[in-house]
Structure formats: structure tokens, C-alpha cells
Amino acid sequence: MTTPIIDLRQLNLSLESRAGQVDILRGVDLQVRAGQSVAVLGPSGSGKTSLLMVIAGLEPATGGKALVDGQDLRALDEDGLAKLRGQSIGIVFQSFHLVPTMTAVENVALPLEFRGDDDAFDVATDLLKEVGLGHRLRHFPAELSGGEQQRVAIARALSTRPKLILADEPTGNLDGETGRQIVELLFSLHERFNATLVLVTHDEHLAQRCGRTVRMSDGLIVSDTEAEPAL
């Protein structure tokens, strides 16, 4: 069996709050193979987004083990984690999180620039054309609609050809039709680039598009089902 791209063992995340310690993740075990698409479902507060943030190295786990692309996250410092993201991980946020002071093409080129790629802008331009925004290259985020912003965010997440795409409720801030278009785009790119996709969502229909569904409740994985391969 190949090494999983995500390997979480007894992962814990506790945070201090005014009311005392809050246990957000309580011993999560999860292994994801390269190329898989995984939907993480669960009610609000179940720990879905936190799980995604720990995998992205944006939130340090307080216990257990987390290996992503073969690297032990707890052994990396902040800059090591940033480099890992730059090399291997693309993230799509619910609120898009584009840099408002940069144009669409600059936003998409940014991770490539961080990595030192010379052809950052060519790649970014191609990607934006691919997501249907060839005519919006020089627009600032404030000049784009919500759907357009999310397409820029997806192009940005994919610009480094990451092995792992993490998407946090990517359609949460979009209307139904725009959301459907974004989902189509995300899955088509996931397949074309053969990247692993971990998708946090509330949407059962969206979850059904994924090969595997993980359900969470109260910081624990309560079910983990893999769909039969389609004939």
C-alpha cells in the first residue's frame, strides 16, 4: 500500500478560552490516499474546519501525530509549515480571502512567486483563462462578484499544482447556481491535476460527489464511508 498523503493518528486540538479548556479535536484518526476526494461533513462546531486547518499547518495540534505529504507537521516550525503549504497544499476558503490590494492575476501568481517560479504570471494567466476569467485578469477583488472571486481563489489554490487541495465550504458564501458552477470547476480541476481533495461542507449533495465521506461530531470522526467505484 502506498504512503497516505494525510496520516493523522490520535490527533488532539485543545484551546484555552475564558471558560476553560475547549477540546476541539479529540483523538482523530484519518488516512487519505493520494488522488482521493474526501468530504468532511458534520454539524457546526463539530471540528471540521479545525481539522482542515490542522492539516494545512495553520493550527498546531496539541496532541497526536499529523503527517502530510510524508512530513511530520509537529516537527516543522512556522516557516517550515509555510514552505510545505507553498509546495504541496492549496487552500480554498469559504470567504475567498483574496488579497484586496492585488489584481486577480497577481493573487493567483502569488504562491508561485513565493516559490520562486519565473513563469508565475504566465501560469496564473492560463489558469484564470481556464476558470473563465481571462477577461478579469487586472481586476481587483472588490471589482469581482462573489462567484468570480471564488474562481480566482480556486485558481490560486491550484496554481502550484499542489498534491493536496483543502477546501473549506467553498460554496458557503455563494448562491445556488454559482455554487454549482464552482463545484464543477473544483472537481474537474481535481481530476485533471490528479490532486487529493479534502472538502469541508454541510451539503450532502456536494459530499456525494466525493469518493469518500467522513462524518464528524463533537471533535470525533463518527463515520467514514467510501463510495463504490462507479461502473
Add this chain to the structure above:
Amino acid sequence: MTETAVEARLTQEQPTRPLALPLRLAVRQMRSGFDGFIVFIACVALGVMVISAIGGLASALVTGLESQGRQIIGGDIALSRMHARVTEAERASLGSIGVVSESSTMRSMARTVDGAEQLLAELKSVDGSYPLVGQMLLKGGKDLDAALANGVVVEPILLERLSLSVGDQVKIGSAEFTISGVIEKEPDGLLDRLTYGPRVLVSTEKLVDAGLAGPGTLIRWRYAIALKGPGADEDLEALEAARNKLKEKLSASGFTIVDRSNPSPQVSRTLERLRQFLTLIGLTALIIGGVGIANAVGNFVDRRRRTIATMKSLGASNRLVLSIFMAQILAITIVGIAIGLLGGALIPGLLKALYGDSLPIAPVVSVEAMDLMVAAGYGLLVALLFSLWPLGRAEQISPTVLFRDQVGEGSAFPRLPIVLATALIALLLAVIAVFSSDTPHIAAYFAGALGATLMVFYGLGFLVVWVARRLPRPKTPELAIALSSIAAPGGLTRTVVLSLGAGLSMLVAVALTDASLVRELTGKLPDNAPDYFMLDITRGDLEGFEKLIIKKAPGTQVQTAPMLRGRLVQLGGRNVEELKVPAEAEWALRGDRGITYSADVPDGSRIVAGEWWPEDYSGEPLVSFEKDLAKQLGVDIGDTVTVNVLGRDLTAKIANLRALDWESLSINFILVFSPNTLAGAPTNYLATVKLPRETSLAKEASVMKSLAKDFPAVTAIRVRDAVDSFSKVFERIMVAIRVAGSVTLVAGALVLAGALATAQRRRILDAVIFKALGATRFRILAAHAVEYLLLAALTAFFAIGLGGLAAWIALSQVIDVPFYLSWTAIFSALGVSIALVVTLGGLGTWQVLKARPVPYLKSE
């Protein structure tokens, strides 16, 4: 029902209380406190505090001066003039209104009997009735009359410098006295002198007997009068009447008259000028703070966009929206003004407690309503000036804001009445600043320069953003991020450039002016400047004096001129009191001027109009006038000039105009008469002595010793010491100006801090996104550093240019001192700019780097 819905209902239900509604709604809106208004309040408070503190301090000093007027002038009225003692008739006039005390002051050399040590002393003679007011305190409680009967009393510093003690002999000029006491406190010592040396007090009788007050001596005779009658020291009408009576009786006598209500018009004038100038600087701080005010109001309006839109969608009119927000801004302004006034009222008392003892005038601190009102008025006007525009945009916000996901910058231009009101307030501020000044043209320069500076930096902010947007994107991500931050719409750039630029320009202008003045006063004296001024050389001694000096130090240049002191009383046949002359020429009409006569054009002078008189000229009295002053006083060739010398009026016709080289410090006179005009007057000579360049200090001392031995009555003033002595006084004034000048930078820093704080959340979010996309902390730090350094350096560059230009204009057009480009001042400005931006920005960046990403990514 939402709060805004209730507000809307109130709008409809209570149309009869149009004023009360905005206020009620404003109060409800303010329940969230003054969050976001800290910088607004601080900017208003700082400016108001500076202006009210300056006003309070000036008032305290003026009140101090007035309340101690009797003590300072030694009576209710004091008259003084050079050279001539009162005549019997004049004495009778003085005696008719009160008790008179006669005194005199002059400079003289004090020496040890063997002539080994000497120093310049301020000699003062007094009669038996001195002092009429206050008490002369001598060490050990000695009696003044008894001490003066036995000799002279001196300030302790003289004993120390000449290594003498009480009971020893001291030579004053050519006379020898016993030191019979030591001065502990002199009641009227303040305004007589710009202290060149320690005081020596002698009885007038002894002074005259010793021949120290011979004809031609540069001696000032002074007559203090204590008015007769009970309560005369309180009665202002009686004082006025007595003064007018004396003025009338002694109109042609050449006396300068002061009274206890304004004991030193010169000091009062200087204080008033300083107050006006520092108030202008305070106003500048307030106006620079105005940028912070505008930012705070702009952000406030942005935060309330949805509330405004909701109100409008529920039926609130534009006017109601404007009124609600205006009421809130006014309330916040009042808080700022109150804090500023409190601080401003406390500062004079605090300064008095800290430095009161070192001030020549004991300040009388009280809270003057006028000072506070002026400061509050300026605070209110500036707050309105900078709030109206963003508030005007608030009322333009459309209810459709509610239906948009993302809100753009919005470029609504305020309505015309708001634009006009803003312009009117700006004009009003400029008019008040200009017309409340004694020197309106300087205030106008200042207002113009400030307006131009603000416009330049406002424009520069736009230009920087415009250029940054058009520059090709750099390959290095740090540079690219920095450049995109600089180019960002609604980013920090414009605020940083405007607030820091304006504050720094002011600082640079003050620093360069300061550096040029200090250099002019304390730097290397001009090569041709003399080393000594020698006073009171009698005509008989002149030749011997010159010979001795050349013999002792061959190569010495000695320049001599007869000198008297006289007061200008008429110009072109009109009394000088009636003349309206520009402020910069007023000095020439006040008090005495040195005057001379000469058969030839004096050295260092050049005739620019008219003809010099023949060597043996004996016709009607002629005078040569300095050209610039003649122009300022409105006189020209052919006009008459009347000068009171030795108590009598001399009238001469202007024959020519001369250009002078003042900086050379050679003997220069505004007025040079034809010799026949002053032929009969007893004159002594003034000499400048320039020793050969290689003269050692020991040699210099030995030359002076020889001169002292043969010409004991001659007073030697070392130019370097005199310049240093003046510089010390000047230095104190510059400290006040420097402190006020740095306040403008504090205002700029406040605005900057406010802008950075406002932008902080956005910057943290950006940094978190960069981290999520793979940026290391160093990258983020480097991007911030590049952005801040670029902005700070660019701003400093322009501030140095503009501040330098302002300093150059002030120096060359107003003060008439050569501009000196002080690199220290420039690099300090650059350093301060970079340090401020990098420190304040660095604090922000530190928070950015340590921020936990998740809350920002989740909540946005």
C-alpha cells in the same frame, strides 16, 4: 424591531421636534463608546493643549511683568536717556508729580588694583532715595547707604572672577573703590541689561567725583518716580495723567518713558510676538492632526455604512443622517477640546513649578478665559474643517449598500453646501491666523506655506499610489507585496505621506532655520570681524591708544569713530509716534541708536544714492541714511531727520543712502552726520580692534593689560563673549520654538499611529493569507519593511525639500540671515521619519507575525 426601525418610526412620529431627534439618535449611536476615536480625540486635545498652554504661559509672563511693574522699573514711572543728566527745570517737572530717585547705568572695566585680572562690569550709580520700591538686599543684612558711603557693592561673581573679597580694593575704570558689600538681590535689576557682566553698585556722588560720567561717556541716566498721594500705586487714571503730564512737559527732552502698567514694552512685544508665532505652530500641529480627524471620521462613516443605509431605507432624510453624525462628531470634539484645555491650563503651572526660578520674570499663572477660548475655537474649527467632508459623504450613502455583497470604496462627492462650508472654514482659519498677528505678512506666509505643504503632500500621496499602480510588478515577491500595498486603494500611503510629510516639513523648516541662526550667531565669526569693541575712548586719548596697540601688537587693525547715542524723534517733519512703519523697522524708532559723524564714507559702507559731502563741508546739517531702513521708514534723499542727542534736537537733511555690510561686525551706523552737525557735542570714540590672526591668548591678555594700565577708563568688550552672551538668550527662545516644532511631528505620529491601527486588521489578514499560500515570516517582515522604508524615505525626501524651501524663504526674505544647509538637521529628519514609521509599523508587524491565523480565516 431593530434599533434603526425604531429610529425611523421616531422620525415619522415626532416631526415637531426636529432638533431633539438627531440628538437622541446620536446619543443612542454613541452607546458603543468612543472606540475608533482615540486618535481623533488625541489630535484635537494635542493641538488645543499646545495653543492654550502657549497662550496661558504668555499671559502668565505678561501678568507677571505687569504685576511686578513697580518693582521692575523701581517706581510708578521711569524716564531714561543717554549721556545727559536732568537739568534743574526737568528735575522740577519730575519732582512735581512724585518722589524721584536718580540712577545711571554704564559698562565699565572692573580690575584688580595691580591690573592682573579684569572683566567687563555693569556699573550702576544710585542716589540716597534708591530704591523707591522694594529692597536692595546685601549679604549679611548690611545697610545699603552705609555700604555705598564706604565704597561699592558688587555681585558675588565679580569677587570670584577677580579673586577679591569684601574689604579689598577694586578699580572701576580709572577710579579705585573699596568693596563694601555683596549684592544678594537687586529689586530692579531685570530690565536694565542684557547681562554682559556682574553688577557693581556705586553712589552717584562717587561716580561723578571719580570722573566716570564725563562728557561723551556712554551712560544712561534713569529717573524713577513714585507718585504722590495715598493709593497712587493702585490708581491707573492718576498714573495715566501723570505720564501724560510728563510727556507734555518733556516732549523735546529725548527721554524714553515707561510706567508700571507696561514696564518693558520691548519685553511685552517680544512675548507677544513669540506667543503669536508659537500659536501658529500649535495651529499647524492641530491642522496636521486634522488628517487623523478626517481619517477617524472617514472610518467611522465606513463602519456605519450599513446603519446609514438601513436608516435611509426606513425613511431617514439626508439632513437627518448628517445631523445625527454631526452631533456625534461635535460631542467627540468637545471631549478632545476639554482634555486639551485641561492640559493646557495645567502646563503653565507645571512649567512654573519646574523652571520658575530660572525665569527672569516670575510668571503669575492664572486661567485666562480668552486663552482657553482661542484654543477651543481653533480646535472646533479644525475639527469641523476635517470632519465635514467625510460626513458629507456619509449622507450620500445609498440604501442599495444593503443589497451588495462587497462594498467598494465609494467616491461620492459631498453636496455643494458642504464643500462651500469646508472652504469657508479653511478661509476663516487663515483670516483669523493672519489678522490676529502683529506681523500679518509673516502669518500670511506661514498660512500659505502650510496650505501649500498640505496640498503638496496630498498630491504626492495620490502620485505615489498612481505610480505604484503603473510600475511593472517586481520579480521579488517582497517588493511586489510592498508595492501593491503602497498602490492599494484606501491604503496607508496617502495618510502616511500627508501626516508624516507635513509634520516632518515643519520640523525640517524649524531645524534648518535654527541651524542657520545658530551658525550665524555662534559659528566662526567673519574673517574681517573685530576681536574687541572699545568704548569711551576720549578724544585726547585716541592717538595714544592707537599707537600703544600697534606697538604692542604690530599688524593690529584699529578702526575708530566718534560715537554718541541719540533717539530718532522726527522723520520728514513728522513725529515718529505718528508714523506707521512695518514691524521689522519698528526697532529703529525705539530707544537710542548709535550715531556718528564723518568727513569720509565709513569703511564697510557704499553710497547707493546721492552724494557724500565734501571733506570741509560747513553748510546745512546733512545726514547719510542706511538704504534698507530708509525705504522701510519711508524717507528718501532730501527729507529731514531729527535726532535727540544729549537732550536737544538736531535736524539734518538726508544727503545720501548707504548700503552696509552688517555681518562684518565692523563699525556700522544707521545715521552718519556731516561733521559740522555735531561739532560742538562732547563725544568719545568707539574703536574696533582686530588683532593679527596669529595672536595667542596670552599675547591678547598682555595687550589688554597694557591698554588697561594706560587707558583705564576705556571699556573693552570682547566680541566673542558678547556674541556668546546673546546666543545664550537666543538659545532659550529657540528651545521654545523647537519644542513647539516637535509637537507638529507628534501630531503627525499620532495620525500615523491611528492610520496603522485602522489598517492593522487588514494587514494581519493579508499576512495570514500570505502564510496560507506559503510565505515565510521573513518574507512578510521584509515586505513590510520595504513598504515602510520606501514610504518614509520618499516622504522625508519631499519634507526635506519643502521644509528646506520654507526655511530658505524665512531666512532670506524675513530674517535676512544666510541659509545654511545643515546635513545634521537633514539626516536627523530622515532618521526621525524612518524611525517613526519603522517603529510604529514594526509594532504592527510584530503583532501581524504573531497573530494566530485561524480566527482571521474563519471569521472573515
